[in-house]
Amino acid sequence: MTSHGQFAEIAALAGDPARAGMLHALLGGRALTATELATVAGVTPQTASGHLARLTAVDLVSVMKQGRHRYYQLASPAVARMMEAIMEVASDRQPPRKRLVVGPRDAALRAARICYDHLAGRLGVALADALIADGHAELSREGGLVTDSGLRFLNGIGVDAAAMLSSSGKGSRRALCRPCLDWSERRIHLGGALGAAICRLSFDQGWIRRVDGSRAVTITPSGRHAYREHFGAQL
Amino acid sequence: MTSHGQFAEIAALAGDPARAGMLHALLGGRALTATELATVAGVTPQTASGHLARLTAVDLVSVMKQGRHRYYQLASPAVARMMEAIMEVASDRQPPRKRLVVGPRDAALRAARICYDHLAGRLGVALADALIADGHAELSREGGLVTDSGLRFLNGIGVDAAAMLSSSGKGSRRALCRPCLDWSERRIHLGGALGAAICRLSFDQGWIRRVDGSRAVTITPSGRHAYREHFGAQL
DNA sequence: GGGATGTTACGGTCGCCACCGAAGCATCAG
DNA sequence: CTGATGCTTCGGTGGCGACCGTAACATCCC
Numbered sequence: 001m002t003s004h005g006q007f008a009e010i011a012a013l014a015g016d017p018a019r020a021g022m023l024h025a026l027l028g029g030r031a032l033t034a035t036e037l038a039t040v041a042g043v044t045p046q047t048a049s050g051h052l053a054r055l056t057a058v059d060l061v062s063v064m065k066q067g068r069h070r071y072y073q074l075a076s077p078a079v080a081r082m083m084e085a086i087m088e089v090a091s092d093r094q095p096p097r098k099r100l101v102v103g104p105r106d107a108a109l110r111a112a113r114i115c116y117d118h119l120a121g122r123l124g125v126a127l128a129d130a131l132i133a134d135g136h137a138e139l140s141r142e143g144g145l146v147t148d149s150g151l152r153f154l155n156g157i158g159v160d161a162a163a164m165l166s167s168s169g170k171g172s173r174r175a176l177c178r179p180c181l182d183w184s185e186r187r188i189h190l191g192g193a194l195g196a197a198i199c200r201l202s203f204d205q206g207w208i209r210r211v212d213g214s215r216a217v218t219i220t221p222s223g224r225h226a227y228r229e230h231f232g233a234q235l
Numbered sequence: 236m237t238s239h240g241q242f243a244e245i246a247a248l249a250g251d252p253a254r255a256g257m258l259h260a261l262l263g264g265r266a267l268t269a270t271e272l273a274t275v276a277g278v279t280p281q282t283a284s285g286h287l288a289r290l291t292a293v294d295l296v297s298v299m300k301q302g303r304h305r306y307y308q309l310a311s312p313a314v315a316r317m318m319e320a321i322m323e324v325a326s327d328r329q330p331p332r333k334r335l336v337v338g339p340r341d342a343a344l345r346a347a348r349i350c351y352d353h354l355a356g357r358l359g360v361a362l363a364d365a366l367i368a369d370g371h372a373e374l375s376r377e378g379g380l381v382t383d384s385g386l387r388f389l390n391g392i393g394v395d396a397a398a399m400l401s402s403s404g405k406g407s408r409r410a411l412c413r414p415c416l417d418w419s420e421r422r423i424h425l426g427g428a429l430g431a432a433i434c435r436l437s438f439d440q441g442w443i444r445r446v447d448g449s450r451a452v453t454i455t456p457s458g459r460h461a462y463r464e465h466f467g468a469q470l
Numbered sequence: 471g472g473g474a475t476g477t478t479a480c481g482g483t484c485g486c487c488a489c490c491g492a493a494g495c496a497t498c499a500g
Numbered sequence: 501c502t503g504a505t506g507c508t509t510c511g512g513t514g515g516c517g518a519c520c521g522t523a524a525c526a527t528c529c530c
Contacts (some may be wrong), residue, residue: 006325007318008255014524015247016518021239034477049478059328068476068527078324083242086249087322089313090241093294130351143379185238269507271473282489283507302499303506 011059014086016180018043019051022062023074023083028215029114031064031071036213077178080116084180084191108216110209115180118195119202123219123227123235124180127198128189130233139188142178146194154194157230164193248293249321253278254286258295258309258318263450264349266299266306271448284352315351319415319426330401340377343451345441350415350450353412353430358454358462358470362433363424365468379414381429389429394436399428 013019020042025032032040038048052072055061062075074080112123119127131137136150146154151161178192190198202208207223210216217229219235227233238442248254256276260267266353287307288297297310309315329433332375366372371385381389386396413427420452425433437443445451454462454470463470 003322003325004252004256004259006328007259007322008250008252010250010325011246011249011255012319015243015245015250017239017243017520020243020246022241024242034528035475044520045477046479046521050518053478060324070477076324076327078320078327082317082320082324085313085317087238087242089295089311089317090238090245092311092313093241145380196327270505278488279490280507281491281509285488288508339530398491 010058010060010082013054013060016051019055022048022051022055022072022078024232025215026061026072026074027080027083027114027116029073030134030210031073033069033071037072040213066213074116077116084115100139108211109214112219113215114199114210114217115189115191118178118189118191118199119208119217120181120189121216122177123208123233124189125187125215126233126235127227127231128187130231131190134232136138137190137194139179139190144190144192154197156202158205159197162221164197175219245293245295245317248295249318249360250290251286253282254274254290257283257286257290257307258314259306260450261296261309262318262349262351264308264351265445266308266339266409268304268306275448309351312351319350334336343446343453344449347452347454348450348454349434349445350424350426353424353426353434353441354452355415355416355424356451358423358443358452358468359468360422361429362462362466363422365466366425369467372425372429374414374425379425379427385429389432392436392441396431399432 013021018041022037023041034048034052035045037052038045041048041051043051052061052063056063056072056075059075060079064071064073076208080210099136112119114120117126118124128139128208131133131150132139134149134153136153137145138145138147152173154161154164178190179188180191180195189195202223205222205226206220207226208217208219211218224235227235245287249258253276257272260275269283269287270280272287273280276283278286278287282309287298288456291298291307291310294310295314298368299306299308345356347354347356349355349377353359363374366385366388367374369384369388371388372381372384373379388413389396389399413425413430414423415426415430424430437458440457441455442461443454444454446453459470462470
């Protein structure tokens with residue numbers, strides 16, 4: 001009863017096109033202002049404000065006041081997981097028509113983008129494939145794990161595995177690696193603490209750079225080199 | 236664009252109270268008729284029929300005609316995963332009021348119930364704890380796996396691990412064990428192929444029995460014995 | 471201080487959708 | 501065949517909520 005109600009309330013909030021657009025934009029991992037979110041959702045700021053108030057009321061997004069701006073972001077990784085799960089079901093539907101024309105913007109997203117806190121798109125899939133091929137990780141639809149060789153590898157490229165372990169829930173070494181499936185590649189890629197760490201490292205090392213106001217990222221020349229050299233990824 | 240639309244469509248379908256009730260009932264794992272679903276959702280058969288048509292149109296549920304009945308069930312494990320993910324977010328909200336009065340029906344659900352294809356409630360948590368304590372499995376919020384000792388243990392109690400491996404996606408041994416969190420215990424329990432296998436075994440051995448038209452199950456005396464003896468579970 | 475910008479609050483309009491009653495098919499029993 | 505049951509389709513009604521215009525409030529810049 002109360003269980004249904006909560007469930008339906010959350011799903012309904014995510015089910016409005018405007019709110020879905022905002023949540024989708026927030027999957028980019030950055031905190032966005034109310035006006036930015038209004039733009040991406042295609043509604044006026046007043047309307048967006050109302051939506052955001054409801055989303056924060058149920059803890060789907062959180063707010064940080066900063067001067068005259070209010071920065072909104074997803075409230076927790078659980079929200080991102082929920083969105084991924086919904087997208088998995090949604091993308092299972094075969095495309096109803098032929099193929100939609102995809103703009104260059106869409107092409108950039110398919111090449112490489114952020115998925116809340118980790119990398120997705122062809123880059124994300126390539127990195128996952130490379131790590132799996134080298135025996136650093138295992139991954140399937142239902143779960144994943146980092147191998148011993150993977151832990152050594154991570155330490156070698158500058159990821160503090162110990163910190164990841166302590167920050168990752170119960171500290172299980174198996175919690176580091178989570179499969180994430182999304183719309184563009186229809187393939188599994190790296191999520192969880194491992195995916196987040198690699199994404200953070202990539203930004204810190206200048207391997208990737210954010211694109212304008214989008215979830216897309218561009219791979220820098222040094223990044224292209226690093227991914228090939230360190231990870232053995234086929235780009 | 237098209238991505239948002241699909242996402243919002245699915246979420247909105249799950250977000251209606253009546254449809255949410257039906258989906259919730261179908262989490263029990265059994266196929267239910269349209270009239271049964273109408274009853275649990277508290278609407279007339281005509282209304283339920285419309286809802287079910289929409290749910291089947293987007294492949295959230297599937298139908299099996301059998302005589303003059305139509306049996307509906309969740310279309311895929313992905314749908315169940317999606318619902319669990321939504322419930323995780325929904326249950327994160329601390330109860331707004333004091334505590335709701337819980338009837339005996341609710342008490343039975345909390346004790347032991349079916350969650351699509353595996354066991355949940357106190358029984359599910361106890362089994363998971365026992366397997367983890369014995370080193371047969373590892374489990375965290377982000378992932379899980381079955382250990383070598385776990386595979387041997389499963390073979391010992393009559394679960395064909397080889398069959399599980401082949402039937403479980405890419406055949407990774409790590410895919411057998413998936414964490415599942417839900418509303419009553421706020422604790423992780425066993426999902427995935429392992430959870431389903433143990434659930435099936437429990438029915439086959441007569442350790443548990445379904446309760447009327449509910450997701451709840453009762454533990455038989457032999458089940459109580461078996462869970463304590465074989466699994467070392469604290470009931 | 472005054473003016474610009476970002477954000478929220480209020481009121482009113484409009485469209486969509488959940489709902490039911492009545493009627494139409496399909497299936498089974500006799 | 502006739503009647504009963506399960507389910508769906510069709511039409512019409514009612515209510516909730518998404519949306520915007522206007523306006524108030526907060527913060528920064530000069």
